[in-house]
Amino acid sequence: MTDMPVSVIVVSRGRPQALQRCLTGLAQLQCAQFEIVVVADPQGIATAEVLPFAAALKFVPFDEPNISAARNIGLCHAAGDVVAFIDDDAVPEPYWLALLAAPFGQSAVAASGGYVRARNGISFQWKARSLDGFGAPQPLGINPTCATVLHPPKGNAVKTEGTNMAFRRSVLVEIGGFDPAYHYFLDETDVNMRLAQAGHATALVPLAEVHHGFAENKLRSAARVPRDLFDIGASWAVFQRKHIRPDAQAGHWQSLRKAEHDRLLAHLISGGLEPRDVTRLAQRLDRGYDEGRARPLAHTALPRQPATPFLTFPSQSRKTSHIATRPIHLRKDRMRAAARVKNGEIVTLFDFSATALFHHVCFGLDGVWLQRGGLFGKSDRDQAIIRLHSRIRRVELERGRVATQRGFSHE
Incomplete structure (x- = not known):
């Protein structure tokens, strides 16, 4: 792990409830020194300002449909040596930031990226990928349990996903940050290409995970059907x-x-x-x-010194616990889990029915991680359709599946 101060930048526009959920997840991060910079429209800021930890957030008002410009403004206010980015429709695992920032202890590393789980909270939306000279992503085979530092061949780059990436602040400022000519889409791909052209290394960290919901916006529906291209x-x-x-x-x-x-x-x-x-x-x-084809292209001049001092988020060393329940007791046990969260714990609620239903994982506004499915059903989608387990054994297996990411390995 690294002791470098890290700034987490969240950009949000038109999705206040998603932002609230994201910030609730960020508040559970287990990382030594970090701050949270919220770049949002008035509705998003108003929603975040009522959260119990609002005084520990940096708010930067911004209400224009340009993700690159919003990220650059966040970068101007970020005071960490490392800046991490997560989308407002995503939630991080508790040890996401500590794992994502760890490779920056190596001086050659300028960027890092983690894996992204899909809506069901089990399958992966994105894993390790490289970029060819045309910006097309290609799968990469890397060790799934530890960070891998990569130096791409000439003309290629290492892909980081916009909802799960981090950069050495000084390097990102040096290359001009994000290009505002990309209002939406390919903004991080362009950064990846420029980092590679400058000869910088990128670390891919499989266990630094976020869950991405693909919330609807003006360009796509909640079902990912395009609304505008x-x-x-x-x-x-x-x-x-x-x-x-x-x-x-x-x-x-x-x-x-x-x-x-x-x-x-x-x-x-x-x-x-x-x-x-x-x-x-x-x-x-x-x-x-x-x-x-006609948009102006220009190198963005970003300040080397942040506009505001580092605002340490008052994170606490949280106990990681779980509750094993059944559908008939879910409501009562959910209330128990939420009470534990308020008491400073990271809580996973396992709700297993006596079926072979596939598993799903979600994070609620109450701060509880909920995994539902059949006692004999799949969690990882490459498993057998039916696997016979005792209830105790199934809970042990599912705890082990996310032990590092959620903190069960630190008990």
Whole structure:
């Protein structure tokens, strides 16, 4: 682990309840020195200001639809040697930040990224990936239990996910932070490419996990059906101008257009879109691309010194505990678990029915980690459909599955 002070930056716009849940999870982080910088619209700030730990948060008002500009403003106020980013629709495991920041104890490491679990809280949305010269992610095989420091080959980069990444502040400032020409999408990919071009190493830390909900926004529904592709087209145009040879851009764009059209057709077939939606969205993609070809590109000058001093979040060394329950007792035991959280514990509630139902994990506004499913059902999706266990043994297995991330290994 590292004793470096770390700033966690959360950008939020139009999702106050998601922000509240994210901040509730951040308040349980087990990390030596960290601060939380909240860059949010008025509604988000108003929601966060009523949280019991609001006085320990840095609030930075920002209400424009530009994720890169918002992250840069957060970076200006971040006073940690390391800056970490998490989306407002994500929740970190309690040891996420300590694990994500640990590789910065090596001077060559300029960035780190962790794994991202999907909506069911079990499957992985993203694992280790690299980027080729066209910005396309490729899977990477790394040790799943420890950090791996990578120096990408020339023209390639190491991918960090926007909802689970950290950077050495001095390096991020040096390369100009996030490019505001990316209003949404590819903003962190561009940073990854520029870091690699500058010769910096990136660490991938599989056990530094966040759970990502993919909350709806103006560009996608809660079911991840696209509502607008303008910014995606615009961001690809910006990326091409910065990273792809002019003679390769037309062919690259045609392949991207086809991939997006195939995605729209898949949603049409599944009932998420109507035929007129496919036409409209394809047109918006092209209009965004044309607009992105004309957007100004400039190196952002960011201050080397933070605008505000480090505001240490009053984290406490929390006991990690669990409660094993059954559906008939869930309501009562949920109240018990929430009371323990208020008393300063990290609590996981295992609710196992006598079935083979698949497992799901979620984190509630009450600060309780809830895992539900069948006593004989799958948690990891590559397991057998049915596995026979006693209740005690199943709880032991599930505790072990998240022992490092949630703190059971520190008991």
